[in-house]
Amino acid sequence: MRFTHETLPQRVVFARGEAAQAVAAEVEALGASRVMLIASEREATLADPVAAVLPVAVRHDEVVMHVPVDVARRARSVAAEHDVDALVSLGGGSTTGLAKAVALTTGLPVVAVPTTYAGSEATDVWGLTEDGTKTTGVDARVLPRSVVYDASLLRGLPSELAVASGLNALAHCVDSMWGPRADPIDRALAGEGIRALAAGLPGIAEVAGTDGDGSDESAIEQTLYGAYLAAVSFASAGSGMHHKICHVLGGMFDLPHAQTHAVVLPHVLAFNAPHAPDAERRIAAAFGSASAVAGLAALRARLDAPRALRDYGMPHDGIPRAVEPILAAVPGNNPTPVTRDDVTALLEAAWAGEETA
Structure with a gap:
């Protein structure tokens, strides 16, 4: 090493x-x-x-x-x-x-x-x-x-925001697998973060914004633990393709932060996973799934996660305007080489809410 x-x-x-x-x-x-x-x-x-x-x-x-x-x-x-x-x-x-x-x-x-x-x-x-x-x-x-x-x-966080925020945390973990400074420690922290988030978020989706017993707070605490590990790994690994895309879109179109991350994440994972086999195996194992993409898709379905950028104010004619700033921001060591056509196709899919698995 x-x-x-x-x-x-x-x-x-x-x-x-x-x-x-x-x-x-x-x-x-x-x-x-x-x-x-x-x-x-x-x-x-x-x-x-x-x-x-x-x-x-x-x-x-x-x-x-x-x-x-x-x-x-x-x-x-x-x-x-x-x-x-x-x-x-x-x-x-x-x-x-x-x-x-x-x-x-x-x-x-x-x-x-x-x-x-x-x-x-x-x-x-x-x-x-x-x-x-x-x-x-x-x-x-x-x-x-x-x-x-x-x-x-x-406890009072609305369910939709709780889910989007938790998926934003999960995006930190995914980016930490291949960020510009990613190392084995970051990947270990990110893997545990994914496991904790996948374990806690379903309970939160069921109880967010409602009153309940102490077990509800246990699910919240598990998710907070996962979100902390996600952030620590991300701080070390640096901002990868996913976050660069979301920062460009958020600043350019004033999109809601957590929901934007929740929508874009599956598309970036599907784009990068084939060229990052070690990260793909780690993410799949953290989800307890046969593949990383399938594991995320199953969690998102269970959470009724945000699906389309158009639902949050992204104009369709903004896609071509966002492509060049995104290309300029994506780290050079992204697992999959990124072209203008790739970014356009990814944004089109995220805008429309297309399924990745």
Whole structure:
């Protein structure tokens, strides 16, 4: 074996039903006394108990998908105006992304409290959108110092969003099998992540957005575990073909992040799997299936997963506009050589919601 693997420094706390106490302990460990709590209006009820035990200098609720540059600027101004010394983000990937945007220019430490399976909390990747273009980068300053996972916070997540978010996490695992820096450790983490996500997601699809007993939270916790492993492997392996496609489409057409990933994933897997036999075997084994494509298809059918980009606002005439930016972004070591015709065919299939297996 010849490879170099870097493990990112981060505390991870699983604390079912105890998010407020766990976050307070993490903030105290940072020595922070003036916290900026970032949570959208939709997450206000979940954020209130956390806010009650923190030294909150300001609460900020302007959270926008894909983190537009002007939204990031306003959040940075709020942080400076209130002289904050730490950031606590409570919400999904957009909320974590906004905290990262503030940390990128200020160096302020972040404590992330996820309420979806986005995985952004476990990576040092940031993303900002301006004029229809989403730019991403890697910077150690944006990696949250601590992550607090509390399954009880995800009980009210609507079923459709829970499924899409979980499949977004699964996409991290798949990209980690052949990302530009993928190594054996990444593949091992990604394989376990797929197994955990495939085990947890069906239970979540049945109970998301409903009240139930503790077993429901066990399914959520299993999925959070898988989403964390997915993000850790992805942070190391780097962004592969799948994520490059979704970043271009999301920034260009303002598509919903999780649903876009859920739709595109089976098409990228079917495209790459024939030229990545080791990754294909690992993914198939994690699903407990004869093939990777069949395993994903069976899970998606069980979850009633998002199927077509056209259902989420992607214009058909946008396909030719997206091809060149995607070709420019796809890593050179993608398992299958990528041509203009390949990208066009893949986008056409994803737009229409064609089956891959």
